[in-house]
Amino acid sequence: MRTLKFLLQKEFRQIFRDPSILRIIFIMPVIQLIVLPWAADYEIKNIKLAVIDHDRSDYSRSLTNKITASGYFILTDYTSSFEQTLGEIEHDKADIILEIPASFEKDLVKESESKLFMAVNAINGVKAGLGSSYLRSIIQDYNREVRTEWIQFPRFSPETSIEVTNSNWFNPSMNYKVFMVPGILVLLLTMVGSNLTAINIVKEKEIGTIEQINVTPVKKFHFILGKLIPFWVLGLLVFTIGFGIAWIVYGIYPAGSFLTIYLFAAVYLLAVLGLGLLISTYANNQQQAMLISFFLMMIFVLMGGLYTSIDSMPGWAQAITKANPVSYFIEVIRMVVLKGSGLADIKYQLLTILGFAVLLNGWAVVNYHKRS
Amino acid sequence: MKSVVVNNISKRYGSKKAVTTALRGISFEVDKGELFGIIGPDGAGKTSLFRILTTLLLAEEGTATVDGLDVVKAYKAIRQRVGYMPGRFSLYQDLTVKENLDFFATIFNTSVEENYDLIKDIYSQIEPFKDRKAGKLSGGMKQKLALSCALIHRPSVLFLDEPTTGVDAVSRKEFWEMLRKLKEQQITILVSTPYMDEASLCDKVALIQSGKILSIDTPEGVVRSFGKKIIAVKSSNMLNLLADLKKTELLEDAYPFGEYHHAVLKNESNEHELKNYLQQKGYPFEIKGTDPNIEDCFMALMKN
Structure with missing residues (x-):
């Protein structure tokens, strides 16, 4: 125990003496949590729309007005030539073209039916898909308005119709920040935990200090604990700072208890630190350690369910996410923060992460040799 | 009792295709309190030999004992009683002189005060800079600090791997003076060096080349056996x-x-x-x- 105390003392001293580590620990959560949630917005705005109006009637103008008034679209062009407007798409100046035929108003009034043409630039799939469906729903809405203007419906509709109303549970305003911020917090914790540990130990390898420690009677177990505990503490500190920012900036306060979150975070950190430790036993220099952890982080982030829903991934990809500790914590933190889930609800995830912690640390300890 | 006994040690690096043989059946003995020099050019196998004797590396063949303890079986006991100063400065550069010394003292379950008499001559020279970070010391001072750290637990055998490489002539001379003094404390010292002029300062020297020992003798004996004009x-x-x-x-x-x-x-x-x-x-x-x-x-x- 005495040895461990001195190892910890040394480790903390080094960490607090390294301004770059401190900067990362305090600035990273602030920047990431303040900037990212605003940028990582699922809503598509500022879609560039070009309208080709061959009709130039009251109806076509009021339709155009309605579309631009929605706030999603920016009218970049209003012409009567398809050729010219297609050029706009080619030069990336328009995302969607809406073509209004010459007989739009006439057909609508006389035949009660008219057709519109929509051409979508599908290079950015998300933007194309969402943009065209926004536009479609605005046009449908417009259609309804036109009908109510003309027909006085009877008190009871002669046609049967189903009307759907919905209410959003746990996140009534569908505020994406409420579920993005906790997710980003998880990534933050993962990065601090695995990168700092891996790089710290590999640095000792590079400088040769590990050699000097290896010839001493310091036990492997002490040395590893001496490395894990400081970063465990730092990880929880970063996590706390992150939660503070989430509360102050976004007003996000967990519906569930902090105890549940911290318990999970504590176990999760063990797993992530174990990963860092494992990387350090394989990497011989800091570059290798960085590359391995970047590679893993990319997979963790993109397959962690932060940006895309795991449920919509193909079966094999879902199987991979089972081996991704990040996905469990993102799930749990959203459950606790939004839904107020308790320990009983997350026990499966907690046990899985505990398993990860035992596996990764065990593997690392076996792979760490004091002699070669 | 012999302090260090090396018996037919061999070490190879690399896999089947590209094998580098670092040591080929080396044997020698070092008496207690002897200053034993291992002289050889770069790549002769000096560091490999030291790493085997300090239990950091396993030899493929042969046996070795340090202080009567087998380097493979009794590695834990050996780590308690040897001091090792690697060729490259490998103390914590971001800790101060005093913190480094304290750290190495405490992990050996001792304190600086307890063994101060042993390192006094060496440490007193860097003590005025004890609050300076180790990374900010000059080459000669770093080497003195490294020696102090290697000595702080009063080892019975001291391994110094190329301690004078990259050190100026005056510091080199001083360093050998320090080793002479340590010898009086009955500490066995194994020192490797690529500089042949340092050989005459040892009690006994082994000349090593390409993993083989060419001769082991006292410096006088080596000269006597030359026999040419x-x-x-x-x-x-x-x-x-x-x-x-x-x-x-x-x-x-x-x-x-x-x-x-x-x-x-x-x-x-x-x-x-x-x-x-x-x-x-x-x-x-x-x-x-x-x-x-x-x-x-x-x-x-x-x-x-």
Whole structure:
């Protein structure tokens, strides 16, 4: 125990003496949590729309007005030539073209039916898909308005119709920040935990200090604990700072208890630190350690369910996410923060992460040799 | 009792395709309190040998004991009682001098005060800078700190891997003075160095090349066993002189040595013949007989 105390003392001293580590620990959560949630917005705005109006009637103008008034679209062009407007798409100046035929108003009034043409630039799939469906729903809405203007419906509709109303549970305003911020917090914790540990130990390898420690009677177990505990503490500190920012900036306060979150975070950190430790036993220099952890982080982030829903991934990809500790914590933190889930609800995830912690640390300890 | 016994140690690196043999069946013994020098060029296997003896590396073949303890089986006990100073400065650069020393003292379950008498001579020289970070020390001071840290737990055997490489001449001299003093404390010291001139400062030297020991003897013994005559020659054009010396059949070997070239005479030739040979070349030169020193002996050994 005495040895461990001195190892910890040394480790903390080094960490607090390294301004770059401190900067990362305090600035990273602030920047990431303040900037990212605003940028990582699922809503598509500022879609560039070009309208080709061959009709130039009251109806076509009021339709155009309605579309631009929605706030999603920016009218970049209003012409009567398809050729010219297609050029706009080619030069990336328009995302969607809406073509209004010459007989739009006439057909609508006389035949009660008219057709519109929509051409979508599908290079950015998300933007194309969402943009065209926004536009479609605005046009449908417009259609309804036109009908109510003309027909006085009877008190009871002669046609049967189903009307759907919905209410959003746990996140009534569908505020994406409420579920993005906790997710980003998880990534933050993962990065601090695995990168700092891996790089710290590999640095000792590079400088040769590990050699000097290896010839001493310091036990492997002490040395590893001496490395894990400081970063465990730092990880929880970063996590706390992150939660503070989430509360102050976004007003996000967990519906569930902090105890549940911290318990999970504590176990999760063990797993992530174990990963860092494992990387350090394989990497011989800091570059290798960085590359391995970047590679893993990319997979963790993109397959962690932060940006895309795991449920919509193909079966094999879902199987991979089972081996991704990040996905469990993102799930749990959203459950606790939004839904107020308790320990009983997350026990499966907690046990899985505990398993990860035992596996990764065990593997690392076996792979760490004091002699070669 | 022998302090270090090395018996037929071999070490290879790499897999089947590219095998580098670092040590080929090395054996030697070091007495207690002896200052034992291992002299050899870069890549001779000095560091591998030290790493095996300090339990950091496993040998493929052979056995070794340090302080009567087997390096494989009793590695834990050995780690308690050896001091190791690697060739590269490997203390914590971001900790101060005092913090480094305290740290290494505490992980050996001792304190600086307890063994202060042992390191006093060395440490007192860097004590004025005890609050300076180790990374900010000069080369000579770093080396003194590393030696202090290696000594702080009062080891019975001290391994110094190329302690004087990259250190200025004055510090080198000081360092050997310190080793002499440590010897009085009955600490066995194994020191490796690529500098042959340091060999004469050891009690015993082993010359190692390509993983093999060429000779083990006292420095005097090495010189005594040389048995050939050395002539020192000097001229205004040293380059031409060396070329001419290399051409003649009279000599076994010729190499630059300080401001002179050393010429090793064959047993059957003499100084006079060499003088005649050089006079034919038609440039002024200076010639004198000289006693062989340890470097001459090593040059000869390594040649064969």
